Amino acid sequence: MNPDSFGNFANRSSSKWRRFPEDVLPMHVAEMDFDVAPAIRDRIKDLTDRSDLGYTGPVPEVAKAFEAFALERWSWQIAPEQLKLATDVGVAAVEILRVLTKPGDKVLLNSPVYSSFYHWIEEVHAEVSDVPLVLKGDDWVLDIAGIESAFKDGVKVYLLCSPQNPVGRVHTAKELTEIAELADRYGVTVVSDEIHAPLSWVPFTPYLALGPAAQHTGVTISSSSKAWNVAGLKAAFYITQGPEVQARLRAIPEALHWRTSLIGAFAMESAYSDSVQWLDDTVEQIQENLAFFQHEVAQKLPKAKLFNMESTYLVWVDLAGYKVDKVQHVLLQQAKVAVVPGNDHAPEDQYSNFIRFNIATSKARISEAISRISKVLEG
DSSP states (O other): OOOOSSSOOTTOOSHHHHSSOTTSEEOOSSOOOSOOOHHHHHHHHHHHHTTOOOOOOOOHHHHHHHHHHHHHHHOOOOOGGGEEEESOHHHHHHHHHHHHOOTTOEEEEOSSOOTHHHHHHHHTTOEEEEOOOEEETTEEEOOHHHHHHHHHTTEEEEEEESSBTTTTBOOOHHHHHHHHHHHHHHTOEEEEEOTTGGGBSSOOOOGGGSOHHHHHHEEEEEOSTTTTTOGGGOOEEEEEOSHHHHHHTTTSOTHHHHTSOHHHHHHHHHHHHHOHHHHHHHHHHHHHHHHHHHHHHHHHOTTOBOOOOOBOSEEEEEOGGGOOTTHHHHIIIIIOEEOEEGGGGSSSSTTTTEEEEEOOSOHHHHHHHHHHHHHHHTO
């Protein structure tokens, strides 16, 4: 993995390294500072060495690789013939929403949630229906009663974040089963974004693995882009498990497949088939970094509140104890640390005292970022 000890990666050109000046520590966007898995790099090199960079044709290797990965990791037997390629998870979500909703229809989500969910819903001119997560102790959990109430109120689609970004919660099989049964009862389609699932260190349950009710109501969107750090390759997929949802999605344009990167598709196959040990090592490194981050925060930011995490490398931090208005802006301007503001994860101005912090980097970078924040907030 080999993140550098400190300083920006001068040889990287993604948004993470170009959005802010070089004196800013970028702890915001969901991109890891780890080397890409060797098997993925070898696959890309092989394609370029053979000048094999044409249009994306049939790539059955992706479904075959993900079928084996899902069965081994989650005991989930997918329907490989129902796995369809897409440009990325966001594009897949928008195209699915286009065929499932009309302008003004309600799409349910659970704040705090990945900020792009709001943009996807806006893009198809649907309306956000929010049933926020409930904080129980140090766990952010789904409000099942609130979700049922929203379903009764006419929600057409439930955009589920599983695991939940930014709180790192892995929703339980019991919770997801209840959602599937409610969705089946009220005729709601569940679009389960499971892009962070491989980065879980507690048992993860795929929505479509939960039996008939889930299969009648669900479509999963995912990619190797987050877990294997290859977002720039532009390849993802959506998958159904039964004829009902498959029929509902028939209007998705076939061009979605052709708009997928050939390199991305074969890199995705390589991730699921040849880069599992790299993934396991990365999850172990993230857990180690999380423990280090928790220690640093306890020592340097005693008024900050952290929560239980079970997945992802994106930590949800409550800084309300410091009573600083527009805390993310203050940290950017005064501490020279870029984080994602909490209110990006809500439909209104909720969670404005929270930040999302990326720990998929070196311990030196984490320590320096927390030290900079501490100097500003602790004085």
